[in-house]
Amino acid sequence: MDFSQIELIYRAEGNANLVVAIPQYKKVLRLPKANISTKSSSSTATSSSRSLSCDLKGLANTRIPSSEQQEDILNPADNLAYTKLLGTLIGSEYIYVPDSVAIISQTDSEKISSICRPFRPAHRRDKKICGQFGYILPDATLLPDNLCANIQLLPTTNTFAIEIKPKQGWKLTETVNSNLIDLRNSGKCRYCAMQFSKLKNCKISALSSYCPLDLFSGIQSRMETAIHALLRCPQNNLRIFENGNLIYGDHSGSLLFTDLQGRGSLFEKNFKTMVEIVRKALLTNYIHSEETTSFDERSCVLETILKIQQLAEENFAFMSKRSYEDCKSYQVVRNILRKNITTLDDLLPEERYSLSATLMDCSIIITFHEMALEKKEDDFKNSHFIKTEDGSTFLTKVTIVDLDAKPDNHFRKYVNTTNEAYASIS
């Protein structure tokens, strides 16, 4: 892809990656970041990725001999294999696998940095895009053409996408954590406790009333409370996109909460409809009936994520007895990939924990557009159609993004940050 000729738009970023949209192709380009002050390890990664084919079909079959593997990074082939593995476990309907690896020149890198500069959150500017490659993926904030075929969408309304980073949906107890973490009898879940250390460390300016336990409860009133809390105080847990443009979140130039209500056709209808779509989409099972996942019952996205997250809960005692090097290696993930697993039963406890660490940090994107025609009851067998209480029908899609593998020192870091969080509660 010749990036000098293509329109690129700042999409969003997290701790490790910056993403730009490529509207012309309904794709995004996900670029690794590194601290401005440190020399990027991904530039070394690039030497491996350059020697690999840019065609991911070839890439999937490419193995770098272990003697050449760098311990502290996963190469593109392993990253791809890990995402595919999660697709098998979770259901490929919910996941986008990268289409290709794009080689990024110094000129591309400068162009992208300058496009993104005005929109980047202030607290993310200590990092910049690094290395010479990025992943091209379908844009999850837009509806894919094959889903829209033969469906008349309301032309006067826009496509909206709500992204939620739900975080840990299960509660740590003294029994689970084998007294490794002092919970101070606070009764708070990890996310709620983390709000206090984040406030203390000036990562946030106000406490959020969002609680993942409400979102994952599946109970209508609690889920609505959670979604409203995210809307009022999005932090890095909620973003809203309109036709692929980021309009609400933690970026520079975001709309304010008070601006949202008067914005666009969706918001004129009021928040109620949007909250209803998000809630219903999170509880819908989108897995095609012919597709089998390693879970016996086919589940909605919330249940699927929670089940994998709970592997950490189940294996906490095991993890707490193990001693770990405090270095950023990926041995556990490499072991998982070597196994060619199709079911969770094939995994060792530390491997189960590792998968769960990924799902405790993923994001869910719910994309929707109002449909033009009244649908007959029969049409609702299509799980992508969601009918709201006001009688409107929406075409919807749910995608899980940020399914990165976590390094071997994750558990150690998790225990430290969780202890700090509970100790910060005032």
Ligand SMILES: O=P(O)(O)O[C@@H]1[C@@H](OP(=O)(O)O)[C@H](OP(=O)(O)O)[C@H](O)[C@H](OP(=O)(O)O)[C@H]1OP(=O)(O)O
């Ligand atoms: O430990 P947590 O729960 O604070 O999660 C980290 C996230 O913090 P959060 O609390 O969501 O703001 C953190 O997000 P932010 O930088 O705070 O937006 C990262 O996602 C981090 O992952 P990685 O180290 O980049 O692979 C996340 O670290 P991992 O725990 O996934 O390693």
Ligand SMILES: Nc1ncnc2c1ncn2[C@@H]1O[C@H](COP(=O)(O)OP(=O)(O)OP(=O)(O)O)[C@@H](O)[C@H]1O
């Ligand atoms: N396939 C996609 N389609 C649309 N937007 C995407 C896609 N992948 C990522 N994004 C957007 O880019 C943002 C940053 O990507 P991502 O979450 O992968 O970054 P990260 O640095 O790994 O995040 P984290 O800090 O949570 O680890 C996402 O939160 C989402 O808004």
